[in-house]
């Protein structure tokens with residue numbers, strides 16, 4: 001696909017909740033944005049089934065249905081949607097320059113909403129149960145409530161693993177934290193909270209070798225103790241990965257300020273970046289919340305910031 005114009009007031013990269021919301025706001029403001037879908041049109045919610053915590057849907061909504069409806073809402077106000085990936089940017093010049101599947105466009109403002117991918121163990125069985133929503137997830141807040149009164153496992157040893165495990169104790173009968181080492185990376189306070197919780201049990205020096213199940217739902221894990229090489233099985237109804245995320249910021253490296261983990265740095269009170277006219281929204285700049293509603297909210301903020309920036313250019 002080719003962009004219809006050579007120059008845009010606003011280009012938005014990403015069609016997850018952040019990019020789509022930025023498109024709704026900027027198109028309603030008559031800025032005729034170009035919205036670039038990237039390698040995963042619709043973003044991460046296309047990978048899930050029921051979304052039960054997005055406001056406005058009493059009985060929940062399927063992830064792909066929510067994203068399709070949001071895209072149609074953005075198109076209704078004149079957003080141009082382009083099925084392409086941004087492979088290069090030059091943010092050192094005005095207007096900004098972007099290459100989208102080989103086509104160069106220029107822009108007055110750019111909203112980066114390229115998201116972040118969860119790190120996985122890269123086991124075939126893990127990916128199978130993840131794809132079919134059978135009990136492998138990288139988001140306890142999103143999926144924890146589906147696993148009530150069954151034992152579940154969390155993999156990881158940092159703050160997010162402790163937090164996810166603690167959250168899961170609300171629903172699960174037992175939460176196992178499986179960690180490759182015998183010490184945790186998590187902050188002291190988070191460690192103590194998890195270690196004191198009677199519903200949380202630690203399995204140290206251990207790796208998940210295989211996710212076991214009937215092909216439809218997770219029923220257990222095959223584990224290996226990395227010190228003794230001993231194998232064992234653990235009965236659980238779900239596996240939650242909490243081993244970090246990889247923000248999709250490779251294309252901005254060397255041009256936008258990134259934190260040590262690769263997230264775009266934005267100040268607390270706005271979605272601006274170190275480059276005037278470039279804004280970031282959603283998981284690509286969010287090290288803490290990573291929810292559809294927070295991504296959508298920051299997409300709205302980035303759109304309003306971009307609009308204000310464009311007005312300042314005209315003043």
Ligand SMILES: Cc1cc2nc3c(=O)[nH]c(=O)nc-3n(C[C@H](O)[C@H](O)[C@H](O)COP(=O)(O)OP(=O)(O)OC[C@H]3O[C@@H](n4cnc5c(N)ncnc54)[C@H](O)[C@@H]3O)c2cc1C
Pocket residue numbers: 013014015016017018019036037038039040041042043044045047048050051052053054084085086087113114115116118137138139142143248251281282283284290291292293295
């Ligand atoms: C399995 C699963 C279930 C979840 N369930 C829930 C839930 O129930 N409730 C909830 O609130 N949250 C849930 N989440 C989290 C939620 O999906 C994310 O927080 C949200 O999607 C982040 O939105 P985003 O717009 O920042 O990024 P994403 O949704 O990740 O979208 C990123 C977009 O950027 C595009 N992109 C990437 N690189 C480029 C590039 N170079 N050029 C152009 N475009 C690019 C991609 O194609 C994609 O369209 C879930 C996540 C997962 C993985």
